[in-house]
Amino acid sequence: MTPPGLQTAKAPTEAPMVQLIDQVGDRRRDPALDPWVADIDDAALAALYRDLVVIRRIDAEGIALQRQGELGLWPPLAGQEAAQVGSARALGADDFAFPSYREHGVAWCRGVAPEGLLLAWRGTAPSGWDPYAHRLAVPQIIIGAQALHATGYAMGLAWEGAESAAVAYFGDGATSEGDVNEALVFAASFRAPVVFFCQNNHWAISEPVGLQSAQPIAARADGFGIPGVRVDGNDVLAVLAVTRQALHRARTGGGATLIEAVTYRMGPHTTADDPTRYRSDEELAAWRERDPIARVRARLEASGVDLAAVDADATAAADRAAAELRAAATGLADPAPMSVFDHVYAEPNSHLERQRERYARYLGMFDGGAGTGPQEVAR
Template sequence: MTPSDREATGLLTRPGDLVQLLDESGTRHANPEFDRWVADIDTDALIVLHRDMAVVRRLDAEATALQRQGELALWPPLAGQEAAQIGSARALHDDDFVFSSYREHAVAWLRGVQPHELLSVWRGAAASGWDPFEKRMAIPNIIIGAQSLHAVGWAMGAKWEGSESASIAYFGDGATSEGDVNEALVFAASFAAPTVFFCQNNGWAISEPVGLQSHQPLARRADGFGMPGIRVDGNDVLAVLAVTRWALERARRGEGPAFIEAVTYRMGPHTTADDPKRYRTDDDLAHWRERDPITRVHALIAASGADIDAVDADVKAAADRAAADLRAGITAIPDPEPMSVFDHVYAEPNSHLERQRDRYARYLAMFADQDGGNR
């Protein structure tokens, strides 16, 4: 992809377009407006952020391999988006509530979701992987953009109850064209809901480039709803952490919602059912590999004088443990009983569901009769 082509798709990032504290080479740049939001991030804290990103990248690679091996029905990879997710999730308070799409595995990891809980839905073994109220994170939403409405509704309720908690809604660039997201922005602005809209602009809405749906940076859409919009280098974990802390703090002060556009890149396919080579080039992928979110933090840690060999050994050990737990968790997930699909559809039984249950039971009985009752 040529530079002009890249600009046409909205993927080219130019100096001044977005907040950046850590560039592609790992060089730290001063920013008078946002430095104070990460003043507490010393070398030890950087090492933690680096470990977080490296571990979730390994988990993502393992889950992708498990899908290829037939252990999962589908998997939506997050590779390349680690800084956007880890940086924003590290900005959250324990009592904040997360509403995500289906790709925020790193956010779930930081909210305490266990490896096997990440996999159960994608294995087809459960309708949800964890208790949303325990983790303060709703289960992943497959319906594009619907979670943004849920985030605003929760935030409005929290505000009316006098809570200082905030919600955050994660969605991709493609979701900004959905009615649900725009309706959520209207409600949030109208009622000054303490919600942060976090858009991971990863360049592609499945196979369509972001420039096809928006000729302006997505963050500028916030202007029309009367809320601040900010564009950040989504591969810079420090900048993401800073702008998310800023947005959450103003929400807690009662100043209403904010819109963050984290400019990043989806290194892998949209899901394991997708072939990205059909719509993007190797040159484009190489362009973004040079902007890898993990290597730039690694470079900054090394430049700080830290024992980088010890850091690498610690990260490898942590990633190996997480990957082993992920694979062990696959075999520990029990297959659900077929009739359990009806158990949690409605809070109360009803005749419509009972008719479906009866039909399905008779359907399954046909196979039992054919096998002499063995199935």
């Protein structure tokens, strides 16, 4: 039973959803989706497994760094690795992804170095990477705003006749935001080449998904006149297949798709959250049985691959990434105080200059107010 005061994520979790690898590692055939992953042999699946292991290790290291005072905050993603890896590995080089603040796995798959994953969370830079170099927008803190950004970008792609697409990542809680619904309206109206990728991790901070959605989130697509797909978000192969299919549809003039990847947030919403206050141990234990990494490992074992070698390769890659993340966190220099105004706007303007001047005067009130002299103020 659920202890008093705790909620359960009552939602249509068991409603039909696409699945190619079940939770014990058995391969399920799907005539419609199998062609989209026909190239995924044992070696390719092992590479996806390595991604999953690396990302979980990065996440654990990020949490540890925050607990040790090296980061101001960290939004964990444990449990959602397959949703992020499967979708990110489906992206083409020219596709552009628009993430929320939790898509460390997507950033990793788009080639962002471990250092880039933590710059913003350490407070040393507004973002950790060049969006155009990685075809990945900066993490969006405003819930759901990135759906509008992705849709606008996709509309531009359509007007230019480009053969690429945009992907907007958001959680189940964001589907109640006006920005996401407005983006869906525009995308449907203008047949924008965009994929809306919702990671339904069952908890919008402390509120269960069932509180805001009485039916599967993918079913909402009908109201906007676009296809909706519900996929097992803990099945990396199925996520890869449906995302490839949706991206192909977008690139070939078919318009938008809403994907609901059914997964679970195993940890807190952020390191400032205590999930034991609102969810039960029984619910968490049930979802641990659906672990996305364990099921891929079981599939590889059933395929007869050298599992020891696969594990060793994945562990070594995870160790390297975690070591790079820690070294970056402890080796970053604090930025000059006035650099907070750099890169805010493309061109100087009087509003920003007034703020710069006032902040410089404020810093000058303290002893050792380095970097606030006339040259710094005028910069």
